[in-house]
Structure formats: structure tokens, C-alpha cells
Amino acid sequence: MATKPRFTSADLDAFPDDGKRHEIIGGELYVSEQPDFFHQRVCLNVALTFEQSGNGQASIAPGLIFADDDDVTPDVVWMRSKQLSTTLGPDGKLHAAPELIVEVLSPGAANEKRDREAKLELYSRRGVDEYWIVDWRQRRIEVFRQEDARLILAATFSESDTLTTPLLPTFRCSVRDLFLGIPADIAPTRD
Numbered sequence: 001m002a003t004k005p006r007f008t009s010a011d012l013d014a015f016p017d018d019g020k021r022h023e024i025i026g027g028e029l030y031v032s033e034q035p036d037f038f039h040q041r042v043c044l045n046v047a048l049t050f051e052q053s054g055n056g057q058a059s060i061a062p063g064l065i066f067a068d069d070d071d072v073t074p075d076v077v078w079m080r081s082k083q084l085s086t087t088l089g090p091d092g093k094l095h096a097a098p099e100l101i102v103e104v105l106s107p108g109a110a111n112e113k114r115d116r117e118a119k120l121e122l123y124s125r126r127g128v129d130e131y132w133i134v135d136w137r138q139r140r141i142e143v144f145r146q147e148d149a150r151l152i153l154a155a156t157f158s159e160s161d162t163l164t165t166p167l168l169p170t171f172r173c174s175v176r177d178l179f180l181g182i183p184a185d186i187a188p189t190r191d
Helices: 009-014 035-055 081-087 109-125
Strands: 022-025 027-033 057-060 062-069 070-072 076-077 098-102 131-133 138-145 151-158 160-164 168-174
Touching: 009 022, 009 076, 009 160, 027 109, 035 057, 035 076, 035 098, 035 131, 070 109, 076 081, 098 109, 109 131, 109 138, 109 151, 138 160
Parallel strands: 098 131
Antiparallel strands: 022 027, 022 070, 057 076, 062 070, 076 098, 131 138, 138 151, 160 168
8 A cells, every 4th residue: 555755844845936836734735826816816805804903913825834744825814913923933934823814715626625624624723713714706705713622614604794703803894895806707717
């Protein structure tokens, strides 16, 4: 029985800059195309909304190294400013769980499976308090929150809803606002 190779952060550093996103979860390598304009627009809208709340700091696509075999690039993270000082390493990457992580779905079954399964499990076991999966094509946000040491689906928000989170008591955002600048009729381009 053949075993899969286990990848580490050192392997990521050795890969050529090929314009693709390389991540490692549980030693397994995940490679995806760089996100498109609409994906990144949603990331920017989310990050700006967090920043405007004034309760912490957001970052788009920071490096997040939980361990040598768990090295990922979440789309958006948010954390209280005081947590940043203990989470940010001298290498400029995060080395502990931010309080909230957002992944914006990219087209393709493999990308969706990575975000809905592998990253959900990773963020759950690493202690992320809240995890949002944003499906900008369906204009929907699934919010997972920690319960009994697991991220559990707490709510699904549609475009007509107002998004809130107990992590930011004063945060209120129309889901519709997170999709500003995104045409409603964009179709997935690849599987």
C-alpha cells in the first residue's frame, strides 16, 4: 500500500513562484489557481467591513502557520488588536488561530471541498472561534461557531439578511453590501 507524501512548510518555500496558491493541511498539498477579480473584491469588502467596525484588525490572505504540516492562506482573517501581538510572528505570518476566518469559495469541486471539509476541520481543531464560508455566486454566507470544541453551522445568511457576530458586539452588516460590485449573473468558470 503506497503512502502519500507528507508536505511541510519547507516544501512550500521550495516551490517555484508559479502563480498558484499552495497550502498544506495535515501534510496534504492543496494547489489552486490564484483567485479571480470577483473573489478578491468580496474579500476586500469583507475586510473593509471588519476594519470599519473598529474592534480589531483584518487582513486579506495572510500566511497562517499552525504547524509545519498545517500552513494555509485564508482569504480574510479578523482578530482583536491585542491578540495580534501574540499571534504574529517575526516572519510576518500568523502562528496561532485568529478569532474569525473567512473563506470565499472559488469555482470548482476541489476548491469547495477543501474549504467545506479540510479547512473546516483544520480551523475547528486549531481553535478558530468563528468560520465564514462565503458563496458569492449564491449570495450566501454560512457561519460556523465553536461549540463543544468543534465548529458547527450556526446560521446561513442570504443577501436580504443582516450579518452579526458575537465576536464583534457592535458589528452589523447587510449581506448585500459584501457583494457590492459583483454582477449577479457571474457563472463559475472552471471545475
